[in-house]
Amino acid sequence: MKYVLKKLVTMIITVVLVTFFVFLAFNLISGDPATSALGTEATPERLAAYRTQMGLDDPVVVQYLRWGGNFLTGDMGTSYSYRMSVSSMISEKIPVTLIMAVMSFLIMIVVAIPIGIYTAEHKDGVLDRIITVINQVVMAIPPFFSGILITLLFGQIFKLFTPGKYISYQDDFGGFLGYMFFPALAIALPKITMAVKLLRTSVLKEVKNDYVRTAYSKGNSSRQVLYGHVLKNAFLPVITFLGMCLTDMIAGSIIVEQVFSVPGLGRILLTSISNRDYPVVMAIIVIIACLVLLVNMLVDVLYGFIDPRITPDD
């Protein structure tokens, strides 16, 4: 419990630091908000009045705290390009990106873990060799390209979904999930190959340990040794990797969203960056950063539960 609390506090401090630096960076690059709001023809007096009114003369920390407070209550500022509140623009996109990330994560786990265990159990068997070759090939395909291939294969040839015809989750949740399966698969594919390889290597490394010999000396069968002793140990390095994958899936699905015309956070982030729509960009970056930190914390906590050597009593 103390460990969880400690991780939570660490996470909150990191969130504050990250958001502060994001805020600072956008303050520096976005130029003078007063000039951009009132135009270059505005008199110095009007600019000064606007600055005082908007609190732009206050120290950065005060401005940050005000912005952070507003952010927490859901007020993320106003978009420059669309003149609407940022929160209303992105609140509908967050579930899209999150569901896609979670789906690809689940696909990865469901596919990678059994294959990883199987290939380790049947090392150098026929299927292991075949899977290893396929793994190497798939690993080399970037998600946007596997996205195109999936569109071609499942969309055009097998007609399992209509490419580009995104189904909104508000209209038809089942149809939405069906459509999202394919981009999720595209994101998951390269991760699956890495997870399989990592799990296989990890299991094969674990079975060389002395405790495995002890387990055999007790009369365990190979399966009992694998499932009762080896796997829990072999999962430790894999969990770190899975956590990294999940954060990557949340933060890095921009290109796949483009390929499949999914209106998620990545897509709006791209348009906002090209429109120099800083409030939107800033809000998305902060949200993604917080999600990533949250996942990292969860991984740490999970790790502490699985590996007794980690939980610090001091």
Added chain:
Amino acid sequence: MDFVMSENVSKDLLLKVTDLNIEFLDRSKPSTVVYDFDLELRAGEIVGLVGESGSGKSMSALAIAGLLSRKDMNKRGEILYNGVDMLHCDRNTLRKIQGNEIGMIFQEPLTCLNPVQKIYKQVEEPLRIHQNLTKEERYKKVLEALKGVELADPETVMNQYPHELSGGMRQRVMIATAMINEPRILIADEPTTALDVTIQAQIIKLLKKLNKERGTAILFISHDLGLINNLCERVLVMKGGYIVESGKTEDVFNNPQKEYTQNLIKAIPKINI
């Protein structure tokens, strides 16, 4: 009279190893690590197996415990336990003996315990594999076993993880695990090498006690002839894969036939104050 005596002898014979040869095939040239190994282990006796590193003593011990399952090795000979040739029988037959009739403890008590499993589960495991007991009965047996190896606070220890215990405690846990099904044979592969001298003496004392109280036969492997002298009635000296000398420990000690054995005896440090 003669007949009765010989029957008694064969009754007491627990384990008979004949012509054990172990050969590795994983290099370009096959290399033999154990040649023509013979051993007879009788109920209740402690036999020492001594030799330098690489003499083949651990390989022989692992073979006897049924733990040599690598495909890249050639095993010849016979390891007869209770009518079963443990060297060539299938895994399922072997498993019924392992942890039940034959227990084994190893050199490194830390790495030999599963780092992410509580002590209780690890000590209990042979019970779950070989016996049909209720949870309460198993708990009682684990507690007894931990008490039996003279652990000071068994209730606490069973809820701890291996990294929370000292080296000596870990080896005691290993012994408790190996002994929980009251095996007839305990194979101890350098169980004290990784421990301090004082802890070493305690573990030897414990092994002696278990041998005396429960009549468990012990095959004690060590490179330390001093320890063997202290513990074993009989001794086998190995070098380069061969048994070079064997006999009663006293005789081997007082009247070593081979130069190698003489050198081993000379290597025992003598403390002169």
